[in-house]
Amino acid sequence: MSNTPRPTMKDIARRMNMSVTTISKVINGHADISERTKQEVFRTIEEMGYVQNFMASNLRRTKSNMVALVLSDISTPYFSNVIRSYEMTLSEAGYQILIFGSYENAEKEYNFIRQLSSLQVAGIILDLAKGSKNSIPTLQASGIPYVLSNRYINHDEGPIVAADNKMAGYLATKHLLERKPGRPVLCINGPDDISPTWDRYNGYCRALHEAGVELQPDYVFSDYYGLEDSFLACKEITRLMEPPFSIFCNTDLIAMGILSGLRASGLRVPEDVGVIGVDDIEMAAYLTPSLSTIALPKELIGEQSAKILINLMEGLEVENPICFLPPALIQRETT
Structure with missing residues (x-):
């Protein structure tokens, strides 16, 4: 010891x-x-191993008022508004929050869930890490109320609140096809094993099908995450493709890397290449050119996730335990 x-x-x-x-x-x-x-x-509490001590002291009560947020990557721009919405909604109902970042590490996420299950927090909001397999069965066995927020694996795993990412991919691709008819539309996917990626890709495929455009596997680039790797992907794309063409990016961060790569290659946006992202992070409107994107209802995702969890924690009926909330097209200068 x-x-x-x-x-x-x-x-x-x-x-x-x-x-x-x-x-x-x-x-x-x-x-x-x-x-x-x-x-x-x-984050420092977690690194120094203090988390179990302060949680245990707060949970030595008959009814805990502590809710744990176990999130895939709290450093991304996406989560700032979502976390604020979680906190405001839960605080109004008398609950305090603890935030845990798995940073896309499924084992780390699982260890958090095991620890939280043994400490009997009042409830858990879980945004699944890449490759997560064991966290949901552990939660189900614990009996602790939980909500899957933003990501899921299957629809029967419990309450789910997320953006309608199939619609996000569909709207983005349809917009590119309508703005620049006849241009090839490339797809830069995010990490392979998370639901927003494959839902958005399915929306891309649907839009192509409805427009009578055959899916070209060579136009699909998979498993990209952020600025650096999408910048490198752009070099490969411009080596293979002659403009004009359009690019559907799975996230705004991917789109930002693509825009930087296009600029470095001397290509004009949108004259040579049209670009659209997904998320509508705050900086998207302030890029040059400003980024067209699909806005996700981030505040509503946070609020609805928290409200469903509150009902579960208080033993109330949940009318719509699976909610996919509609996104919206924001057209700016890149299209």
């Missing part, structure tokens, strides 16, 4: 160069702490 002393709040404060009061406020869910500070404190 290790003789290493357990970290205290003072240790956390010292590591982060913050006051013990600030650390205590974060742990106890005070509303006057910024979201960024909360995330930094929770």
